[in-house]
Amino acid sequence: MKTDDLIKAIAEDGAASARPLSLRVLVALGIGGLLAAALFAQALGVRPDIGSAMQTWRFVGKVVITLTCFAAALWATAQLSRPDAEPRTALAAFSLPMLLLGLAIGVELASSSAGTWSARAMGSNSRLCLASITLLSVAPLVALLVALRAGAPRSPAMAGAAAGLLAGGLGAVLYAIHCPDDSPLFVALWYVPAVALVVLAGAAAGSRVLRW
């Protein structure tokens, strides 16, 4: 087929009616988020002492850190799904929540005695934390990957990793309002590997399904 002929066919198809990618990502996040929230309500639920927990800096810090991860990943996912993506974007999205976490760890180490550190880091239910965050992330990750097939990522693996961070961040936000372990040390030791696992899964899936 001659290029001029192809252009005729493309022009006849027309450029109108293109749903923006950011809208597709938000819809996917809504669907995946609803499924995750349903699973959360069914299996975990909000911790009973949420009212008093909200008075403590550790709980607030934990929620802020996970929300930051979620928000930064939302931005990075939209950016990295474009062909002219700036790869440094990804770095910024990954480092912002880590920076906050580092800050919180500093405060925790300065304000608590060394003898309590290991108990704070191990918490009371680390295995549930790992399992919950990864399982809560499954539906959002699948929905996001489906939506991102409409994208044109410069690096499919990186776009998948950003989607993994977004899904993992969502799982972490939900789990954070259930989990009684609020220490930044616990977050570093258990939340981070759980989310990292989802990021790796997203990268592996993305490099397969997000090619265009």
Next chain:
Amino acid sequence: MTDREPHWATLMRAGMRGDARSYHRLLQELAPVLRGLASRGFAQHRLGPEDVEDVVQETLLAVHLKRHTWDERQPLFPWVYAIARNKLIDNLRRRGRQAHLPIDDIGESLAVSELPAEMNGVDAERVIARLKGRQREIVVAISIEGASARQVAQRLGMTEGAVRVALHRALKSLARAFRADPP
């Protein structure tokens, strides 16, 4: 040359608002620039121009099918260039070449000489042959015979909407066929 930038972005925005003529013109103006880019890319890898038109067509299809990844507030050409670069790298990889493409600054890419379509249509039927039945009839009628969707609909006894849906799917299939096609 950079004064084409606001012009191209304007054509694209008009196209996305339903102005088919602007969109057609944009694609026609992009093609020779893409041809220049692809020729230079192949030359840098000491490859001949056999696949240039493939890369041009793949890029045009991707520009069309992925247009919602363009941010309307941004200039158009850096985005088009990123797609062309990606498609060129894909093509080189399919040929088993290590792709080393320097990321030029966009100004330099815009200054690439435009190339007319000399070898336009060398493989006229290779890719289109992958389309089946109705999709193929519709693409041939619209592209090669220059019919409109409405005329094709009357000829085939379909609604215009159905023709448009089939055309859109055919373009997607074409994009997939390029990816699966070992040069």
